Amino acid sequence: MRSDGSQRPTACTLAVVLIVFVGERSVWGQTSVSRSSGEAAQVATSPRDGGAALETEPACPREAPSYPHQAFRKFEIGTGPRSYWIFEPDKPQPARAPVVVLLHGWQAYNPAAYGAWILHLTRSGRIVVFPRYQDVSTRPAAFLTNAGHAVRDSLVVLASSSKHVRPDLTRVVFLGHSAGGNIAVQLAATAHQEGVPSPVAVIALMPGEVSAERGPDLATIPPQTLLVVTVGEDDYIVGDHRARQIFARPTSIPAARKKFILYRSDLHGRPWLIADHLAPTAAARDFDTAEAPFRGIQMRQARLDALDRAALWRMADITFEAAFHGQTLDDAADRGALFLNLGRWSDGRPVTPPIVADNPDDVPRIIPPNGLRLLPIPSLTASPAPETSLHD
Secondary structure, three states: OOOOOEOOOOHHHHHHHHHHHOOOOOOOEEEOEOOOOOEEOOOEEOOOOOOOOOOOOEOOOOOOOOOOOOEEEEEEEOOHHHOEEEEEEEOOOOOEEEEEEEEOOOOOOOHHHHHHHHHHHHHOOOEEEEEOOOOOOEOHHHHHHHHHHHHHHHHHHHHHOOOOOEEEEEEEEEEEEOHHHHHHHHHHHOHHHHOOOOOOEEEEEOOOOOOOOOOOOHHHOOOOOEEEEEEEOOOOOOOOHHHHHHHHOOOOOOHHHEEEEEEOOEOOOOOOEOOOOOOOOOOEHHHOOOOOOOHHHHHHHOOOOHHHHHHHHHHHHHHHHHHHOOOOHHHHOOOOHHHOOOOEEOOOOEOOOOEEEOOHHHOOOOOOOOOOOOOOOHHHHOOOOOOOOOOO
């Protein structure tokens, strides 16, 4: 066993990795960037099998919107589970920029699976730090320490080298998906111990635990932090149990600074909008590092659609800007109302809005609440919460 937490992979570990990333999504489109310069190419979605017409596709921009930065720069630093990527805005290069720490899902350490979102963030003027935090054999108990090391080291690199955009340490946010959503809140609770800035906002997207860990105490997250926790109606991988724990346990954060969001699928037109575990992923092949054990599956299933642009990206942008300007979510998002409008299908029908709540008890449960697990997790299964079907 190494200091970064690596150990020999087991058949059971690999089986769980497989179930985490083999979803039931159709591939309708992808996004790309210029391989040579990092300049953005146009982004579009289109069906591949010809089985459905596009006349009811949501009114999602067909081309990349106007951004203040026309390109990005990327740097890979280190090797192994404590390595990380830095993506910076360019053309023009800002002197200073806020930092988004993007924490990937389990075994999704190839940034290409989140490439379209990284492109959006960098061209909007934000530095993106992408900690690897694991390889195939890394123990879950080492994820937090590895991620903390990557964030700490990346901020030193950014602040000390003239070739990098300087990080604005007063505007650091954590954005995590799946296992990364769990790490994001844990890192927020241990920021002082890990030697990293306390984030002004934390967003946990479809969060889940690979294995139950004791602590840290999420009540230690500073009360001025904005917190958004999201779940997907058709997320059968992690369900919503851990998301509800994450939302409830930071008792220091007042209600006006927290939102719990259930995104819902919409099958009205084509392509379908599926609010599943992989909804936050949107591939860009020019971010591809040719790594990750299920890279091909991840890339094929990470499609760009209205759930990205109009739902998740927009929600995150609103949350980040609210945090940067010292606002509550109630003030900045009109008590969550701004998170509801996902646009319209081309026939005029509104895309099914999410359910946004201050109290998760007001939100229907996902069944099964713990997702499809091959490893027993006693802390999650010992006292199951009351269940209400989404379709009741």
